[in-house]
Amino acid sequence: MSDLLDRDASRGAARASRRRFAPPQHEDCWSPSPVPHAEERATGARLEARSSSQLFADLAASALIAEASLTPKPGLVDARGPGAHADVELSHFLASAEALRPTFAALARAAEGREPSQALREELAAVGREGEAAMFAATGGANTHRGAIWALGLLVAAAAMRPAASATDIRETAGAIARFEDSAARPLDLNGARACRAYGVTGARGEAAAGFPHAATALRALRTSRRQGAPEAAARLDGLLTVMATLDDTCLLHRGGLRALRIARLGARAALAAGGAGTPDGMAAAKALDRRLLALNASPGGAADMLAAALLLDALDPKGEDA
Numbered sequence: 118m119s120d121l122l123d124r125d126a127s128r129g130a131a132r133a134s135r136r137r138f139a140p141p142q143h144e145d146c147w148s149p150s151p152v153p154h155a156e157e158r159a160t161g162a163r164l165e166a167r168s169s170s171q172l173f174a175d176l177a178a179s180a181l182i183a184e185a186s187l188t189p190k191p192g193l194v195d196a197r198g199p200g201a202h203a204d205v206e207l208s209h210f211l212a213s214a215e216a217l218r219p220t221f222a223a224l225a226r227a228a229e230g231r232e233p234s235q236a237l238r239e240e241l242a243a244v245g246r247e248g249e250a251a252m253f254a255a256t257g258g259a260n261t262h263r264g265a266i267w268a269l270g271l272l273v274a275a276a277a278m279r280p281a282a283s284a285t286d287i288r289e290t291a292g293a294i295a296r297f298e299d300s301a302a303r304p305l306d307l308n309g310a311r312a313c314r315a316y317g318v319t320g321a322r323g324e325a326a327a328g329f330p331h332a333a334t335a336l337r338a339l340r341t342s343r344r345q346g347a348p349e350a351a352a353r354l355d356g357l358l359t360v361m362a363t364l365d366d367t368c369l370l371h372r373g374g375l376r377a378l379r380i381a382r383l384g385a386r387a388a389l390a391a392g393g394a395g396t397p398d399g400m401a402a403a404k405a406l407d408r409r410l411l412a413l414n415a416s417p418g419g420a421a422d423m424l425a426a427a428l429l430l431d432a433l434d435p436k437g438e439d440a
């Protein structure tokens with residue numbers, strides 16, 4: 118895919134000119150990401166043998182690093198620069214992912230041997246909020262991963278409760294936890310909640326309560342593109358685009374309203390219809406979408422979280438036929 122990109126633009130020039138689909142500065146932006154690959158991924162048996170909170174935490178952190186490092190991505194922070202975000206770049210995302218390992222391990226420990234319940238939901242929420250504090254400490258106050266702590270945190274907890282379960286079982290268990298109310302939640306008026314009220318969507322909470330259907334969508338798209346021979350980076354970008362095509366992403370809504378959501382959806386569909394990220398036409402369409410999102414200062418952060426969730430599920434259930 119890299120030969121589809123403008124080879125001569127430097128990252129700085131690309132940022133200045135907003136031509137963000139320039140080639141990554143380092144070729145390793147396109148090399149396989151830290152998410153374990155087939156032979157390295159935990160098989161069901163190995164997962165059981167190594168069933169430890171640290172394994173789950175490492176898989177979750179690897180998924181976050183892989184998502185952030187995937188380059189290019191429309192509107193999002195990646196190895197080329199901050200995308201539509203003023204206050205963060207890739208180094209913040211990498212530092213945040215590292216800082217969150219203890220949080221994911223603690224979530225897994227808290228969930229081991231448990232069933233979904235109100236008490237568990239509230240224990241996980243307390244750990245999740247500590248994770249948010251660790252993220253803000255690591256990034257100097259920037260929100261790199263709040264949505265991702267929520268989604269991957271619930272999935273890690275579910276995976277710890279159901280060792281060697283399928284991706285579908287893990288998603289459904291995570292949904293069952295999310296459907297309990299957290300009575301200790303402070304009434305924070307966050308951007309996502311405001312967008313949910315303003316536009317009548319259910320956002321990150323609704324996605325979780327439904328068992329993360331868009332993580333399933335991303336995983337199916339990722340595996341389909343791999344089967345069709347797409348390079349790994351293109352398959353991951355196809356996963357992201359497929360989620361963008363349908364998700365009610367409150368990150369897009371709060372930054373750019375319905376117009377941004379509509380542009381993101383139509384642009385993602387156009388890139389997929391043109392053949393996806395592994396083809397010249399698909400990449401050209403993704404490149405056009407990136408320019409439009411940057412002009413709107415809009416970023417599909419929720420879709421990025423669903424890609425990270427899919428990469429985690431892929432590592433937890435590498436041989437799964439289902440998603």
Ligand SMILES: CC(C)(COP(=O)(O)OP(=O)(O)OC[C@H]1O[C@@H](n2cnc3c(N)ncnc32)[C@H](O)[C@@H]1O)[C@@H](O)C(=O)NCCC(=O)NCCS
Pocket residue numbers: 241242243245246263264265266267268270271299307308309310311319320321322324325364365366367368418419420422
């Ligand atoms: C539920 C959370 C994400 C708050 O969400 P809210 O929508 O109110 O606000 P906020 O703007 O912070 O987060 C929204 C983020 O979710 C992601 N997102 C946006 N839209 C979607 C969507 N449709 N689907 C999935 N994720 C989405 C984006 O990253 C976005 O930035 C979360 O911060 C929370 O409640 N944390 C408390 C800790 C907790 O309960 N943890 C549980 C165990 S991990």
Ligand SMILES: Nc1ncnc2c1ncn2[C@@H]1O[C@H](COP(=O)(O)OP(=O)(O)OP(=O)(O)O)[C@@H](O)[C@H]1O
Pocket residue numbers: 184185193194195202260261262263264265266308309368372416417418419421422
């Ligand atoms: N590569 C990425 N680039 C940007 N956002 C991402 C990326 N990966 C995941 N995200 C998600 O996007 C969310 C950040 O969205 P956003 O910047 O809109 O946050 P905010 O703090 O609500 O808003 P604002 O920055 O506009 O004040 C994070 O919570 C994170 O989970």
